[in-house]
Amino acid sequence: MNHPPGILHALYSLRAEGCPRLAYDLLDQEMKQTGRRGFVTLLDPQDDLRRDYDQLGIPVHQLIWKRKNYISIYQQFLKVLHQWKPAGVVLYPLGAHISLSLACRKLKIPHVVHLACLPPWRDFSALQKLRVQMWTGQVTTAAYAACSERVRHDCIRAYRLPPALVQTVYNGIALDRFDALRSQRQPWTPHSGKPLIIGMTGSLELSKDHPTLLRAVALLKQQGHNLRLRLVGGGTQAVALKQLASELQISDIVDWTGSVRNVLAELARFDVYAFSAKPEEGLGIALIEAMASGMPVLATDIPAVREIFKHHPHGVKVPFGDAKAMSTGILNAAQQPAAPREALTPFDVAQTFREYEDILASQRQDGFRKLWQG
Numbered sequence: 001m002n003h004p005p006g007i008l009h010a011l012y013s014l015r016a017e018g019c020p021r022l023a024y025d026l027l028d029q030e031m032k033q034t035g036r037r038g039f040v041t042l043l044d045p046q047d048d049l050r051r052d053y054d055q056l057g058i059p060v061h062q063l064i065w066k067r068k069n070y071i072s073i074y075q076q077f078l079k080v081l082h083q084w085k086p087a088g089v090v091l092y093p094l095g096a097h098i099s100l101s102l103a104c105r106k107l108k109i110p111h112v113v114h115l116a117c118l119p120p121w122r123d124f125s126a127l128q129k130l131r132v133q134m135w136t137g138q139v140t141t142a143a144y145a146a147c148s149e150r151v152r153h154d155c156i157r158a159y160r161l162p163p164a165l166v167q168t169v170y171n172g173i174a175l176d177r178f179d180a181l182r183s184q185r186q187p188w189t190p191h192s193g194k195p196l197i198i199g200m201t202g203s204l205e206l207s208k209d210h211p212t213l214l215r216a217v218a219l220l221k222q223q224g225h226n227l228r229l230r231l232v233g234g235g236t237q238a239v240a241l242k243q244l245a246s247e248l249q250i251s252d253i254v255d256w257t258g259s260v261r262n263v264l265a266e267l268a269r270f271d272v273y274a275f276s277a278k279p280e281e282g283l284g285i286a287l288i289e290a291m292a293s294g295m296p297v298l299a300t301d302i303p304a305v306r307e308i309f310k311h312h313p314h315g316v317k318v319p320f321g322d323a324k325a326m327s328t329g330i331l332n333a334a335q336q337p338a339a340p341r342e343a344l345t346p347f348d349v350a351q352t353f354r355e356y357e358d359i360l361a362s363q364r365q366d367g368f369r370k371l372w373q374g
Contacts, residue, residue, distance in 0.1 A: 006036030008086035010100050012093040013044035016259050017203055018285055019092045019116055020049050022171050027058055029353035039084050043093055048259060074099040081107050088360035090114055095133045101140040110363035115146040117282045119158035134159035143359050145169040148283040150303045171285050172352030175292055175344055181268055182294030188271035188334055196227040196334055199270030201263055201286045204235030211244055213276035215323035216330060218248040232266045234259040267293040272334045275299035279320060284308060288347045291339040298333035311343035
């Protein structure tokens with residue numbers, strides 16, 4: 001069966017994390033809503049999710065990327081655009097997006113740069129580098145899509161982006177994929193005799209706040225509570241976090257899964273979800289997935305979480321870095337109801353896809369007038 005050409009997603013890699021998972025769901029939605037089949041290009045060969053993309057029938061092209069070879073990337077991407085003639089392009093890697101958007105502009109292909117993270121406010125060197133790249137990229141970039149209102153606000157301020165070209169498009173998830181799990185979930189009760197399973201999904205990196213969660217669990221263990229902690233994901237901080245768990249004497253009640261492909265199966269194991277994050281968090285798709293699965297949740301009280309909890313009054317918030325408050329919050333959250341499904345409507349990937357479609361369609365209708373006018 002032949003499909004009309006769809007949207008090209010230019011990713012850094014197919015690592016099992018936020019942007020590649022989002023792109024997969026958007027490609028799936030594109031086929032369901034329009035009958036088009038999209039494409040993917042990669043800068044890095046890491047391909048945890050390659051099997052998923054292959055099963056969806058998505059062509060994947062590996063670009064040859066070396067640091068600062070922006071001319072080569074421009075030339076390679078131009079050839080891909082000539083070959084595939086996509087309906088539009090979503091660009092994810094910041095910095096490299098300059099060359100990629102320039103190729104799109106040359107062929108007058110609608111495109112949008114995905115803003116997934118807050119600016120690195122605490123790293124002055126990284127912030128200055130990104131400022132230069134984002135300022136330079138304005139010459140070629142037609143539009144930006146920020147994954148949350150907070151990210152939109154901060155990126156406009158940090159990079160001096162034209163506000164009219166930056167829209168908020170929430171990173172969505174396939175809500176219907178979680179419905180069966182939600183309907184089958186049995187709430188935990190303290191009288192069940194079973195340990196309370198606390199879970200968190202996400203890469204074990206400095207961008208998360210796993211240490212506070214580990215210390216909170218240690219406090220609960222000291223108080224005699226029957227519980228286990230399950231940390232789903234791998235990353236550069238795995239060794240350091242396991243060492244901290246050993247020092248806190250909780251190694252016997254902590255499970256480390258490493259990277260997993262089937263996140264739903266892991267969410268099914270949890271009784272309560274703990275989203276221990278830092279203020280730099282842009283949105284928190286892992287928290288949204290946990291809410292969609294029908295379990296009670298608690299999270300660090302940061303702007304991204306407040307945005308997610310707008311329509312979920314039973315979501316428990318605790319101060320950043322406060323292990324004692326988190327330990328109390330875990331017990332409190334375990335007694336709370338799950339988020340109603342309607343609270344998650346803004347984060348449905350079907351809506352996310354439609355909003356990306358609207359951005360790209362508006363460029364086709366404008367004939368890129370806005371871009372040329374600056």
